[in-house]
Amino acid sequence: MAVLYDESRRLFKLDTANTTYMIGITEDGYVGHVYYGRRLNRPGGEYLLRAKEYAYILSVNAREKEAFLSSFPFEYPTQWTGDLREGALDVMNEEGQCGCELFYRDYEITAGKPSLEGLPASFAGEGKAAEGVSTLRLTLTDPVLEIDAELIYSVFEKEDVITRSVVIRNNSGKTRILQKVYSASIDMDAGHYEMLSLTGSWARERHIRRRPVGIGKQSVGSIAGKSSHQENPFIALVTPGAGQDTGEVYAMNFVYSGNFTAQVQVSQFDSLRMCMGINAENFSWTLESGDHFTAPEVVMTYSAQGLGQMTRHLHDFYRGHLIRSPYLHKERPILINNWEATYFDFDTEKILSIARKAKESGIEMLVLDDGWFGKRNSDTSSLGDWYVNENKIKGGIAALSDEIHKIGLKFGLWFEPEMISPDSDLYRAHPDWALQLKGRTATMSRQQYVLDLSRQEVRDYAYECVAKILRTAKIDYVKWDMNRELTDIGSAALPASRQQEVFHRYVLGVYEMQERLVTEFPDLLLENCSGGGARFDPGMLYYSPQIWRSDDMDPIERLRIQEGTALVYPLSCMGAHVCCAPNHTTARSVPFETRGHVALSGTFGYELDITQIPEEDLEMIPGQIAEYHRYHGLIAEGDYYRIHSWSGEEPWDVWGSVAKDRSEALYTFVQVLTRPNVRSRRILLPGLEEDTVYRLEGTEECYTGGELAKCGILIPEMRGDALTKLLHFTADTRA
């Protein structure tokens, strides 16, 4: 078992293949964080708790309790009893007073991994996958509040991952109000670190940002009711200069799709606290006696070998222990989506003409996007009225789906089930179903409101709208969109004391609906989307094996979005399409080949009017489709190597996917700008076996894995804009 309790040292030791995490208990029963880092063979290091440095033992001398609590490395810090740093737990008693202190009570070590009630969570899996997965539950208690905090740590040995979550139980016979419940916190010595986060905006999501960690708090977060375009629920502490192969990395990623806080704080005593959880702003949760609250899961990993190892561990972890879809290891149908081809202006004939042309080119699925329902001829109306607009789609969705299937394509449909347009029959019938604050006109965004999914009857209605269509028409794929932030956080159905639960109840509502959907339609391929990539998080991956990465399909813009996204999430889950030129977001025109090569590192598809594109582009599609079929397994299942970022000094971007058995690798080189008069450039291609000889596809050139990684390959100077090269190496059986 990867979890061990050393009773003599009062020390828990959690081991993964390359890392060790240790938790200690002081004489007074405080539960402290001892160590997280490179693997240790034996338990030890309990002196790092520095429990006696303040000459403080609760029963003997409480004089400097505040200084002690403010410097002790807590495993799960609490608020308002002495520790002046950020607390993970803040509880109000029946007097309206806040203050909490937790002491060790008992523990349990079990094989496997528990699920989390109502929440997405990683799982052990079956057979070989489940080997090396075990769980430690530490129960801490506050004897005054009479609440327990159950800290759950699951260890995934092979992937070097430890997950954490917390269950708070109220055993007091009285009401307790949770003001804040983070899911994970680690204290360590401050050292020198940088904080890495994935930040951006609509159409430029998840760009990698690094900033030095200084005294005080530095954080990212969301109060948008979703994980957001602006900041992804991921942070890493990295040693300065840490690169792909070097340096230390501590990473945290939140399996949650709503408001979050991810923070690093350096205190007066040079200690560093890294924490993650549901954002405490506009959050509270009333816990009646006997009730419990489950906080979502945090995924932690440590790498002593740079960001590359972190990335590969996270990719393996999400593919092996989080994404449940039957499509995870399957080739996804190559789709054509009509959004940028037609926007709202289409009818059956137009859609069928796209479908026919797509079929001729080898495309496998047509996705009908926004605009097929109600009176939706623009984004000003009809969300909530999920009945077909027969002026556009004569005979309805089932008839259209049949026609598309007759052409030989699968059929997918767009929904935005969480929203309501003020101009809709639904709103006219149920104005109180929109989130709103009493006495205020709710704030519109994209001229729409948000449905109050904290209410069961609203969820049932919204779910049935989708399910009814899926029950009557043959729908192979659903794109579940969500196009605005949450504001006006008020529910007409909850009492005053529970209004601050709306944000979290909303997210639980979305999870409940998606769980119902994948349970009722187990063969459905579900893609999540949120105005592009505003809900690209591990929570969503639990329900859908792919997420729309960004509305910005300009392949050059996508390079940075892809680099940041792939730092954490596997390529197999990134929606990626070939767009038309000039691109609708940036007005940039990029060669069709480049658009194809960049989209290949994701779930591949097209989003253009195939009936209108130049003949020479059309002719390239069958070749691109063949490339997808040839390489997708490698891209989806392989080890990802980030080799060069064009955000650096040299204007080219390089990444690769290496087969797990090292028999082949595909590297993609994109020249964003030319660099005249430099002649060939040397690019190192890591990941293959040192002594194995590999042949470059389409040539007689052979290289050993060692040569490729250490000497590199020469890419001749390319002239022109945004040119790409796919470099596919296979072990040379003749060697």
Ligand code: DGJ
């Ligand atoms: C936002 C999505 O990201 C787009 O792909 C498209 O589906 C639109 N919404 C439709 O309104």
